[in-house]
Amino acid sequence: MLKEFKTFIARGNVIDLAVGVIIGSAFTAIVTSLTKNLINPLIGIFLGKIDLSGLVLTVGQAHFRYGDFLNAVINFIIIAFVVFLLVKAINKLMPTKETDAEPAPAPNQETVVLTEIRDLLKQQQETTQHRSQD
Template identity: 75%
Template structure:
């Protein structure tokens, strides 16, 4: 069982996944900073408040922080868009690196013509 686990961990997919999770966590902090420090002040200029995360409404003793929810939505949209661009770029690279079948050489084309002519004569 330990050997199977070691084989599973040593496969490239698991290592790639671990690297992706670590980079994703670091990327999330960058997007959060982008949202809080650049995008929110820009949006705040239009709605009159600088800090969206401070938007709150209260009902009785309950406080609803809808500004923080808006921050989370903006973060999600940015991350989803960047992941979409990365997947699209990777798919484009994967398709461009696939080898296309080589065009037949002149001698192969002539041989194919001779074969076709012989088939026609036999019919």
């Protein structure tokens, strides 16, 4: 069982996934800081409030913290845009795998004869149709 676990962990996919999760969480912290310390103050210039998380709608006893939701949406948009730019840059840098399309093999004699027969039958059918219309 230990050997199977060792084999499982040694697979590239598991290690790649672990690295992706670690980098993703660090990246999320950076984007959260960017939103909190740079984007929110810019938005605050127009809205009059620097901290969007303080925006709350109160109805009766319920408190709807839509400012936190707006922060989450801004974080998502920034992360999605940066990931888009990264994927675009990687696709530009990485060469695309061109499939070496081999030319179609030359048809054998039987195929050539059958094709000619098909074309002759088609011609004959068209000729018959034209005569019947006249």
